[in-house]
Structure formats: structure tokens, C-alpha cells
Amino acid sequence: MFIDQVDIYLKAGDGGNGLVAYRREKYVPLGGPSGGDGGNGADIIFEVDEGLRTLMDFRYQRHFKAKRGENGMNSNAHGKNSEPMVLKVPPGTIVKRKDTGETLADLVQHGARAVVAKGGRGGRGNSRFASSRNPAPDFAENGEPGEELDVVMELKLLADVGLVGFPSVGKSTILSAVSKAKPKTGDYPFTTIKPNLGVVETGDGRSFVMADLPGLIEGASEGTGLGHQFLRHVERTKVIVHVIDIGGLEGRDAVEDYRIIRNEMGLYNENLLKRPEIIVLNKVDLVEDEAVFDRFTEAVGGDKEIFRISAATRENLDTVLYRVADLLEETSEVEDVIEETDHRVVYRHEKDPDTFEISRDDDGAYVVSGDAIERMFKMTDFNRDAAVRRFARQMRSMGIDDALRERGIQTGDTVRILGGEFEFVE
Structure with missing residues (x-):
């Protein structure tokens, strides 16, 4: 069966969590932090296979979730990075974001690759946060979430001659x-x-x-x-x-x-x-x-x-x-027939790390949203007080606290990020 258009869901692998650990060896009473970093999550890569002529393989399996990175280990051992998930597509495949219609990749030549969903980086272990002021940090980062998106795949046949009528x-x-x-x-x-x-x-x-x-x-x-x-x-x-x-x-x-x-x-x-x-x-x-x-x-x-x-x-x-x-x-290569590029990622959304929005829920809570702050939220281990304090400092450095004050927030009001709730304290 010839299938030339299909919608699929992609979830790249999350990064592995960093570890909180300390050296505990004989004759080393104050060994210091030794928690290793988590491994990177798997990318989702589209690769052209000239043996394919249809998107039939994506008709029945429409959800693809890549593996997460391995968690960090003791003795500063780095968690293993996950191998990328490679999806084979026929020549002439175009990948677009479903929500915006923007082109992510235009794949023509055999073997051409495009990273369509980027895996999250591994969270840093507590040894990475050691400093003269805090030589034994008792917190680590969670792994960064992998990219998650719905895409539309379209196939444009690669033929020399087209019969129309x-x-x-x-x-x-x-x-x-x-x-x-x-x-x-x-x-x-x-x-x-x-x-x-x-x-x-x-x-x-x-x-x-x-x-x-x-x-x-x-x-x-x-x-x-x-x-x-x-x-x-x-x-x-x-x-x-x-x-x-x-x-x-x-x-x-x-x-x-x-x-x-x-x-x-x-x-x-x-x-x-x-x-x-x-x-x-x-x-x-x-x-x-x-x-x-x-x-x-x-x-x-x-x-x-x-x-x-x-x-x-x-x-x-x-x-x-x-x-x-x-x-x-x-006829030389006709303009727009086959673009002479390396056919890797054509479009990549550059995220503004300092962009955030503040809105109000029906119950009066202040809702903070934005790529950067939501990523920090997911990478924070809220079971550790030191990690919570670090997250609060990050919010202040981004200007979120000042922006909340401008919106009229008062001590005791609720701040909500991705379903998590905090009490604002002046």
C-alpha cells in the first residue's frame, strides 16, 4: 500500500539523573562529593533508505519513545549515554511540526540524516557543584527532558518525469x-x-x-x-x-x-x-x-x-x-526540484533562555511558563532543600521574582509551574 502522509508522535530520551554521593574510604574521613553525571538521552534521527518507497511502516506504529540516559554513579562515574533511535524513511521525505507547519527536515539523498527530536542532557552529579563556599553539596540535577513533539511526515516522489492531466x-x-x-x-x-x-x-x-x-x-x-x-x-x-x-x-x-x-x-x-x-x-x-x-x-x-x-x-x-x-x-537541476544541500536539519527552533510568561489561574494563582524555567523545574530534585534553594536563586536571576512583584503578588500567594505549587515569600 502506498502511504505518502502520516502523523506521528516523537519523544526523545530524557537525560539520566545526577547522583548525590560522597567518598567513604578508609583513611579518608572527609573524602568529598563523588556523585557522577547522568548520561544523555537518545536522539531521534531520521535517515534516508533508498530501498523504501512509502511511509507504510509508520501507519500502524505512530508513537516513538527513545531511551533515557543512565543515571550517574558513585566515584564520579558518568552514566552511559543512550544510543540514538534511527527511523528509516524513503527519499523525498519532509518532516514538519504538526502545530506550526514549520519544516524540520527535507531528506532526499540516500544516507542523509536529520536529528528531529533532541535527547536531554544528563543531570550533573553533586561533585560538579562543589565550591570553596560549599565543598560538600548535597544536591544534584535531574536529567533534562528530551524533546517531545508531534510531526507530520510527507513524501514527495523523486521521479524524473511526471504525467499530469x-x-x-x-x-x-x-x-x-x-x-x-x-x-x-x-x-x-x-x-x-x-x-x-x-x-x-x-x-x-x-x-x-x-x-x-x-x-x-x-x-x-x-x-x-x-x-x-x-x-x-x-x-x-x-x-x-x-x-x-x-x-x-x-x-x-x-x-x-x-x-x-x-x-x-x-x-x-x-x-x-x-x-x-x-x-x-x-x-x-x-x-x-x-x-x-x-x-x-x-x-x-x-x-x-x-x-x-x-x-x-x-x-x-x-x-x-x-x-x-x-x-x-x-535540463540542469531545476530550482526547487531537489535542493542541493546536505539535507540535514533545515529548521531548528532557537529557544530564548530568558523568555517566560506570567498568567493567572481561575483560583488566583500566578502561573509561570516558558521553555527555560520549565526545563529547570524538571531538572530540580525537590526532595532536597539545597536543590530547592538553588531553583529559587535561578528564578531570581531570570527576573521572575521582579516580574511577579510587578503583577502585584503578595507574600503567601501561590506560584504554579507545571502543576507544582510554591508559596511566595518576600
């Missing part, structure tokens, strides 16, 4: 006639509801990949019908073969069909109109009035490359394939 114009018949692909064909609209790929070889030994794409209808640029599912795959093709039913059995206007599809492609992405294109007038064996060819050529412009074929009888198909192969050789 209204439903039932003969795209699938053409592909099955020129390659070993066996797409479903029939005399009714939307026979093709998923893209089909075929490797085409010309008589002179040249070869390329051709995609039979689902039929397009008016309004596709706004998502009507198969809409964006169709247009997404056209973006990756280098040459467009526009298939027109010139036989007129469906009672359609060939010129109007051509203009509608060109218009929808332009509304979706203007760059699609700049791609090398040839027009294929299919079902010529059904044409009784030869004047329809002249009328079509005059209406769309004499500068267009137009070929007359019959996919059913294979008439003139070889001529089309030779011309397509020539166009591919003449």
Missing part, C-alpha cells in the same frame, strides 16, 4: 505501455488514487523514472479532490508530460482542460510553470475530425511541443520517450 485521459495506460509498471486502469474517473512509478528505457539505452500521478481537477490547489496529494508529487519532477484526451469521448474541452491544470499548478507553486513541458494528445485513434489538432495548437500557442499519440496502440510513443530523454539531458 485530468482523470481518465490515459496516464496509467501510457505508463504501463512504456514500462513494466502495472497501474490500475479503467474507463471511469479516478482509477489512479495513488502515484505509480515506472522505469522507462528508450531504444538507444537511456532510462529515466516516470510517475503516473493521480488525476487533477479544478480547485486542486485549494485541496479539492486529491488536491495537494497530487501537487506535492509534481514538485519533485524535472520534466512534465501533460496528457490531454483529444478523443473527446468524455465530452470535455481539451483546451479548457489544459488551461485549468496549468492554472492549478501555478496557484500551488509558480515554479511548476517554469518546468520543461511537452503536451501529449492521447487517443488520436478515436479522432474523426483532423481539424481538432489545429484548433488545439492555435489555442495553446504554436511554441508548445505537442505530440499526437495513442497509448492503446502505442502509436508515436517512442518519439515522445526520445524527446523526454533529450529534455532530461538538456
